Amino acid sequence: MLTIENLHAQVEGKKILKGIDLDIKAGEVHAIMGPNGSGKSTLSSVIAGNEDFETTQGTMLLKGEDLSELSPEERAHRGVFLSFQYPVEIPGVSVTNFIKTAINANRKAQGLEDMPSNQMLKKIREKAKLLDIDSKFLSRSLNESFSGGEKKRNEIFQMAMLEPQLAILDETDSGLDIDALKIVANGVNKLRSKDNAIVVITHYQRLLEYIVPDFVHVLFDGKIVKSGTKELAQELEAKGYDWIKKETVG
Amino acid sequence: MAYTEEELKKELETKEYQYGFYTEIDAETFAKGLNESVVKQISAKKNEPQWMTDWRLQAFRAWQKMEEPEWANVQYEKPDFQDISYYSAPKKKDKYQSLDEVDPELIATFNKLGISIEEQKKLAGVAVDIVMDSVSVATTFKETLAEKGIIFCSISEAIQEHPDLVKKYLGTVVPPKDNFYAALNSAVFSDGSFCYIPKGVRCPMELSTYFRINQAGTGQFERTLVIADQSSYVSYLEGCTAPSRDENQLHAAVVELIALDEAEIKYSTVQNWFPGNKEGKGGVYNFVTKRGICHKRSKISWTQVETGSAVTWKYPSCILKGDHAVGEFYSIAVTNNFQQADTGTKMIHLGKNTRSTIISKGISAGKSQNSYRGLVQISPRAKNARNFSQCDSLLMGNDCGAHTFPYIETKNNTAQIEHEATTSKIGEDQIFYCNQRGIDTEKAIALIVNGFSKEVLNKLPMEFAIEAQKLLEISLEGSVG
Numbered sequence: 153m154l155t156i157e158n159l160h161a162q163v164e165g166k167k168i169l170k171g172i173d174l175d176i177k178a179g180e181v182h183a184i185m186g187p188n189g190s191g192k193s194t195l196s197s198v199i200a201g202n203e204d205f206e207t208t209q210g211t212m213l214l215k216g217e218d219l220s221e222l223s224p225e226e227r228a229h230r231g232v233f234l235s236f237q238y239p240v241e242i243p244g245v246s247v248t249n250f251i252k253t254a255i256n257a258n259r260k261a262q263g264l265e266d267m268p269s270n271q272m273l274k275k276i277r278e279k280a281k282l283l284d285i286d287s288k289f290l291s292r293s294l295n296e297s298f299s300g301g302e303k304k305r306n307e308i309f310q311m312a313m314l315e316p317q318l319a320i321l322d323e324t325d326s327g328l329d330i331d332a333l334k335i336v337a338n339g340v341n342k343l344r345s346k347d348n349a350i351v352v353i354t355h356y357q358r359l360l361e362y363i364v365p366d367f368v369h370v371l372f373d374g375k376i377v378k379s380g381t382k383e384l385a386q387e388l389e390a391k392g393y394d395w396i397k398k399e400t401v402g
Numbered sequence: 403m404a405y406t407e408e409e410l411k412k413e414l415e416t417k418e419y420q421y422g423f424y425t426e427i428d429a430e431t432f433a434k435g436l437n438e439s440v441v442k443q444i445s446a447k448k449n450e451p452q453w454m455t456d457w458r459l460q461a462f463r464a465w466q467k468m469e470e471p472e473w474a475n476v477q478y479e480k481p482d483f484q485d486i487s488y489y490s491a492p493k494k495k496d497k498y499q500s501l502d503e504v505d506p507e508l509i510a511t512f513n514k515l516g517i518s519i520e521e522q523k524k525l526a527g528v529a530v531d532i533v534m535d536s537v538s539v540a541t542t543f544k545e546t547l548a549e550k551g552i553i554f555c556s557i558s559e560a561i562q563e564h565p566d567l568v569k570k571y572l573g574t575v576v577p578p579k580d581n582f583y584a585a586l587n588s589a590v591f592s593d594g595s596f597c598y599i600p601k602g603v604r605c606p607m608e609l610s611t612y613f614r615i616n617q618a619g620t621g622q623f624e625r626t627l628v629i630a631d632q633s634s635y636v637s638y639l640e641g642c643t644a645p646s647r648d649e650n651q652l653h654a655a656v657v658e659l660i661a662l663d664e665a666e667i668k669y670s671t672v673q674n675w676f677p678g679n680k681e682g683k684g685g686v687y688n689f690v691t692k693r694g695i696c697h698k699r700s701k702i703s704w705t706q707v708e709t710g711s712a713v714t715w716k717y718p719s720c721i722l723k724g725d726h727a728v729g730e731f732y733s734i735a736v737t738n739n740f741q742q743a744d745t746g747t748k749m750i751h752l753g754k755n756t757r758s759t760i761i762s763k764g765i766s767a768g769k770s771q772n773s774y775r776g777l778v779q780i781s782p783r784a785k786n787a788r789n790f791s792q793c794d795s796l797l798m799g800n801d802c803g804a805h806t807f808p809y810i811e812t813k814n815n816t817a818q819i820e821h822e823a824t825t826s827k828i829g830e831d832q833i834f835y836c837n838q839r840g841i842d843t844e845k846a847i848a849l850i851v852n853g854f855s856k857e858v859l860n861k862l863p864m865e866f867a868i869e870a871q872k873l874l875e876i877s878l879e880g881s882v883g
Binding site: 200201202204223224225227228229233234236239240241242243244245249250253254257258261293294310314 | 829830831832834835836837838839840841842843845849850852853854855856857
């Protein structure tokens, strides 16, 4: 699905990613953990194509296609989805209107007509139910005066609607209480399939109790310093990031 | 391509005026210039009664003594009033009985605009009185309206057929000497619309008029008079587009609304006149006086979407004369490239318990300047008057400007006045968020702008709202490719 080799990236001349290698296959869930400032969010931004970040070296291939040649919307059209850590507000644009616009933009890129509204409505209802979202929520302005939990739930709702090939969840657990966390994790789990891949970026192991990863990678100072299975996340939780720091430096 | 400030700027510059075409229709046009004889000729051409000719002449004499106002936050080369032709009419004199008789060129023009008369005819609920180059050439739905006693015709026709009503109300809300452009309009107005809704009648359809400037160098001086008699209701739509032109065109319209006791008038405008090219050349000068008077328990609601014109100077206002009268103003003003808009409203509270609401949304892009200017005035007699004003500005890029000039004058301490204002900018993060969901930058801007304008768009009648949304997109986005 996604193959990243020796990826280097910087922002405003500051080097953040210093040679990332990742190989993510369809059907897999990968967790990327790391302390603050290790480059987790930069990695997700670079994959999504945020041009604030400059890729200086390395390659990113999505199903063999070079991502760096594609605009952010073209990446989205090929099934890349980013659940934002800080989703932006768009006043006056309802949750429904926004997702409708997004779905139809993606369909247009695929040469399809707009989705008929009855089908759209049905899908919206179905996915809203999955994430325990009520109809009042759907008519609110996108992310405007949403609580942290509502914002994250809305991100996963969009993911459910768009059915991406590769979903990157950037700190989706931050700001969630335990109930909301369970709903969101449950939603994500239902979207797991053998055809898609999910990358979970998180600081804590908590979310990984609910979304169980196949692989765990530890990012430190712009590099993946350790990879393993879900036990690595528990070990990390127990020993703390200092353990990694010591190992890396030592 | 992800959005950056630079790229957005570039994209906005590529915007071209979509409706920039010119229809060739045989027309009769006066020689350029303005004097008493021209005023008399216009009046004679229209076969007007003496009182009308005298009214025009009085206005002309007043205008001659007036100075062009300079207080607005706009800069432009003043029109040479002697270099304008004050009358232009399609040569065909007879009124048409059916569409077949209408000049096919004209039909083609409307088809290009996507508002074919055929369609309009089918669209039950919309009667269209088309004003093209000063003379009405087609009127539909007249019979249905006549059954209810509603009069909807050109102002010229009204002067002939309903002189008492015209005499009684013309110039009562906007007196000929009100201001420089109103005086000019009063002297030389060529045509416009007239509407009278009898007592207790609810007009069963939206009344709409499509204004259009067409002849090169012909100033347009439309005059509109809408009278809603006691307890009646009317929704009036006014939409405009104009062809590209290299020289500046002057437009100085006057609109007067009269809402008698317990009547309601909803007046909606979508204005899309040629704004000039991206260097700021050409474009329409739009100096309009729009004002309504509200009698007891009546309501006037102005809704406008202003996307066109090089220079706009326009303040649809309400005089809340009667007790419990309500005035509303909902506005979206978009400026791009070198456009300048100084627009807003005046709410004059004279009666007790009068209420007014002002919602203004200004969107500026390119090197444009967008000003809101509003006056809320509470007279000593206007006990318990209330006003709520909200002025929001949205900026795109770093070279445009948004300005707010709210004036509040209150002479009664029971008044409640609220004013809110915000200024925001379309953010790169918003664009990237949309891009990430597969929405391209152009569509993303449209989405954000429509969201910003929603409160006002919602006030427009359905079919107009859709047209307005389209116009917002056209005004702010480059035609891609």
